[in-house]
Amino acid sequence: MRLPDLLSGAFARHTDRVALRCADQEWTYAALDRVTGALAARIGRECPAGRRVLVVGEHTAEAVVWALAALRSHAVYTPTNPGLPAERLAESARVAGAGLAVCFDDEGVAKAAAAGVPALDTRRIDLDEAGEQATPACDSPIAYSIFTSGSTGRPKLVDVGHGGLLNLCRSLRRLLDIRPGEEVLQFASLSFDASITEIVAALHAGATVAVPAREQHSWLGAVSRHLAEHGADLIMVPPSVYARLGDQAQRRVRKVQFAGEALGKAEFETAVRHSLVFNAYGPTEATVCFSMAAMTEFGATIGTPIDGFTALVRDPETGDLADSGVGELVIVGDGVALGYVGGDPDEQRRFSEVEGRRAYRTGDRVALDRAGLTYMGRVDEQIKRLGHRVNLAHVESALAVHLCVPVAMVQLGDELVLATTTARGGVDAVMARLRQLLPAWEVPDRVAVVPDFPLATSGKLDKGALGDLLSADTEAPAAAAGGTELRRVLDVVTEVLGAEVAPEGSIFDAGASSLAMMRIQVKLTEVYGQQAVEAAFDAMDYDFVPTDFLKHVRGEEVTREASATELAYRQATAELAELRAELPLLRRAAPAGPGLVLVTGASGFIGGHVLERLLAEGRRALVVSTGTAQRLRTAHAARFGRPSAELDEVEVIDYPELARRVEQGSGPAVDAVVHCGYEVNHLLPLDRHMNANARTTALVARAAAAFGARSFAFLSAASAGERFTDLSAEALAAVGDPYSRSKLVCEAYVETLATIGCQVASYRAGLVYGHGPADTAFLRQDWFSALLNLSARLRAMPRLDGLVPICDVQLVVDALLAGLHRAPARSQVVVHRTYGLDDLLATAGLTADDVVDITEWFDLARDSGADPRVLAATQAALGGRGWREARRETDRELLADLLALLGAATAVGV
Structure with a gap:
């Protein structure tokens, strides 16, 4: 299905529903159909069929309307960031072969004119008065074209076909449970393909696209205020954006899909308290979204492929493809893009065919198994800055042309340096020029002038030697003081605060207020651009340290934390080693005759029935409980109608007392242990279970050894699985929820008692019922x-x-x-x-x-x-x-x- 047909079908299905809303203005599906159809015809009159139309706007409902019009026209929709420098926009227009630019302000019109592209000034057209006109047919195989996020020094355009869009819309509707009438936030810049999912997938499902009213300088601030006041059923944002939202905004989001960068543990744990959480992955070259995971606990998973896609991994040595293992992710399916416009031959070779289906080599290293995909970083030499991939060699090539001087980009630890042999007008003038030529994520941290570039014996630039030369240069007094970039940041802070701060000191330690931090943010935005500064401030979590700010602007990579399951497995492995070493030393001889039965969980439903059966059979019990002895005895007597005097003979101790008796070797002789004491809470994270339930089970196992128990029965859970296997990282990860995973760990703890001759039984029970009137x-x-x-x-x-x-x-x-x-x-x-x-x-x-x-x-x-x-x-x-x-x-x-x-x-x- 072609994209215009997909949109027309959505407009026809949901006629009277609200399709688009911003502040006090809204359009129904019928109204949006009429307006975008008319504007598509207007675009068709001014742009030749099949040519690309640049839409140079974002973050307004009007921009969304024009984007939809371009998608329905006979031109090819190509959104472009209005914040790009004029020369970069001109280069984008050249690569795209643009036939028209849709502009929303004087600056956009001027940039289009400078690029030699006819401009359609939208301010001269009243959306409410657009007449009904037929929508031109679209015969192009390209659904839309979109520039990648800056992985090269020159614009690289991706042509996306129609084939994967219906699968994308259907999959997101199903996986995210997007329903008619729900509100989907429109956050992403139109120049990012995430906006396609926010707009097209939402309309396909009959939802309302909600665009926050931008009444202040910061777009993120407007979004946060909108969510705090109105909430949203679904937002699709990068983790760094979510972390910057206010607490009230986060609380009013029902579902959040993270995408665009690696999901951090802090963002996940905040989100999962308020919302259903999904983690998505997808390069531009795979129609926005390739895979998705619904997440109930933190991990590095990027889920499983959505409809229409297959995942393969490529061996870096042989080039062989496999459906499992570790290697470069290769995406196969109808949603793979048609190819690049303006890319070099090496980049174009990333596209191929596998068994007659389009395929794309992502350059991302993943682990692939039945459970899905785990992201493991990049396989090439690109670096990541501000969420964008940057290929230093391509940036060098572009700058060498624009600056007309030899240049080399070198990464020195966290710092990105542009080395040159000539800096006309000084390094400050060069830095100013770079900010005009490059987006924020490609701008180096400093410019260094060297006498000459060192060469290797092959005659090529020796970057290793150049790096050594630049590193030595940083030891100079000016560099030691922080360099040009740090000095600029410190000057901004000094201007706002009226006093100097240490480069590595927090402005709040120097007595700054939140208002002062906002003023610093505004001033730095004038230097680095809004996007770069917002991302850096977000990463600093509402604090400001000058050196940290520069580090975040450089976009340094964050090492992936171990998942909760990995940490639990490490903890379990260490505990098992200790148990195997300690239990033989703790073991005492079993009692000669029937001894005590140690029972845990006697105040619970099942444990209470265990204790009652023991009392009925005349067996003596030692109860370990988290509550007081008197409360347990009183509750049990009332529950089972047993005279309270009969409970007086039951010894009740708490877990600290049990630990003391084990340590001192002063416990009674115990014939058997029945361990039912467990906090049954599927909502607790795994680390809570490990530090509570699992730790308690290890203590009870030690007590069984120290008290001479002949047998040990553990009440496990059927949710831990239908088959018993040895504990391993794979077995633990295969279990569905933290509670059940902790049961698996506890079974392994209990099993160690078999090595000292104790008869062990773990019972994986289903949902247990049979309640009496006193059990309600x-x-x-x-x-x-x-x-x-x-x-x-x-x-x-x-x-x-x-x-x-x-x-x-x-x-x-x-x-x-x-x-x-x-x-x-x-x-x-x-x-x-x-x-x-x-x-x-x-x-x-x-x-x-x-x-x-x-x-x-x-x-x-x-x-x-x-x-x-x-x-x-x-x-x-x-x-x-x-x-x-x-x-x-x-x-x-x-x-x-x-x-x-x-x-x-x-x-x-x-």
Whole structure:
């Protein structure tokens, strides 16, 4: 489907919905259809068919309207950054062979005239009065052309075809759950291809494109204020932009898709507290978006390919392609661009075909497996500055032409230096000229004049020797004082504060205020440009240190932090080594006869039933609890109708006391351990589980050794997986959520007891029910019982994936206590019955007509006033796939009993 047809279809489907909104102005789909059709005809009259039309504007609703008009015209839409220097814009127009420039102000018109391109001044056209005219047909194979983000010293234009756009729109609508009527923020400059997803994908889904009103100098400030006041259903922004948004703005975003640069842990952890989080990856050469991941915990994943794409990795030595492994990412599919305009032959060779499909070598190094893609950096020699790839050799080539002098770009640590043998007018004049010629991300940090360029024996420039020469030069007094660039920044700070600050000191330590920082930002914007300064201030997190500012302007790379899963695996490996060394030293002889049973989690639902069974069988128990002894005894007696005097004989200690007894070797003889004590919270991050649940389990394992236990039963979770394997980084990463991953770690801790002769059993139980009237308090935060109750009340059941595994509490207790009477089965899954969607419908009194998508169900539940904490737990629990194997080991109708207990009209946790 061609892009104009895609847009026309969207306009026809959503006629009366609001398509575009800015401040107090809005256009319905019908109105936007009429206006953009008329403006497309106007473009068609002034630009020859098939020629490129430059749209030199951004960040206004009018610019979006004209962009859509250009997309629907018989010209080729080519957005251009209005902030480019005039010479760079002229070069862009030359490469594009532009037939028309759509301009929004006097500066744009003047630049177009200087470039020799006819200008259409939009200020002379009233959008509201544009007459209805037929939209010209588009016969070009190019959907749009867009300049890359500055990886070379001269403009490089990408021609993007129509083939991948429908897949892009459909995939984003599905993956991001974009719904008719939702508001999608239009943040990106039109010159960045991210704007295509914000505008075209949103309109395809029937959403409203919301453009913040720009009433102040900073675009980012306008965006933050807009979100704080109005919120948004979806924003698509780089992590550095998100971090700069105000707290209230972040809180009012329902879904955030990160893209454009590596996602940092701090940005993810902030976003996941307020929003659904997605991480996307896609070069311009792959129709904006190639892969996406829905993220519930931090990691380096860039997800899996969207519809229409295939990922391959290329071996750097042999050039062979494979569907797994580590290497250069090769993108295959209809969404691969048609090629470059203005690129050299080496760059053009990045495009090829694989089995008859277009392919593109990205230059990005990735790890590819069944779980998806992990980004591992660049394979070439390009550097990254301000989120843009910069090829130093190409910048050198362009500058040598413009400056008419020999130049060389050298990176010295964090500093980018332009070396030259001649600086006409002085280095300050050269730096001023560079800012006119180059975008901010390509401007060097300083200019250095050298007597001559050192040459290698081959006669070529010896950059190693030149780097040594420039490094020696930095030891000169002027450089030691900070150089020209640092001096310029310090002068700005001094002018604002009225006092000097140390190059590495914070202005706030010198008594500056937030207002002073804003004034410094405005003044530095005049020197470095708005985009560069906003990115640097964002990276400094609302502080200002002169040397740090320059480092951020240089766009230095940030080393990827280890993921939470990687850190957990390292922690688990170290703990396992300690356990294997300590347990033989702690081990004492088992008691001669039936001894105590150590129980954890006795104040919980399952642990309470374990303790009650022990009391009924006349076994003595030592209970380890996080609560007080009196509270546990009182609650248990009331729950099970047992005389409180019978609980007085149960010894109750806390975990610090357990640790003390292990350390001092003063614990009682214990026959068996039943470990049920675990904080069941799918929303806790993995590090919290590791430092709480996992650490506690390691302590209980040490106690089992120190107290001579013959057997150890651990209550694990079926969500840890259906198969038992040794703990490994791969096995841990394959488990769906942090809670279940921590269960896997704890199983490994418990398993170490087998090396000293203790009989170990880990029971992976499904959802455990069989509550009595006194157990209803345990259901208040239970996600599945809440789902059933809400579904019955809302008359809507979410479409679940797979089966739901259920256990009867009494049968679970039988398994946990099996070691008291015989050798327990090792590492078994305990699922007594599974329920499919049909079973759940029947239980809740619903029919197939009441089944809705999961996202729709959550919308209904939120509107009903359900407890957000329960819904959050439900959403986390439904994030993985359901159980696959049907089981029926009991005929007890556990779910029917559950609803009967709760009462069909009583919603749990609402």
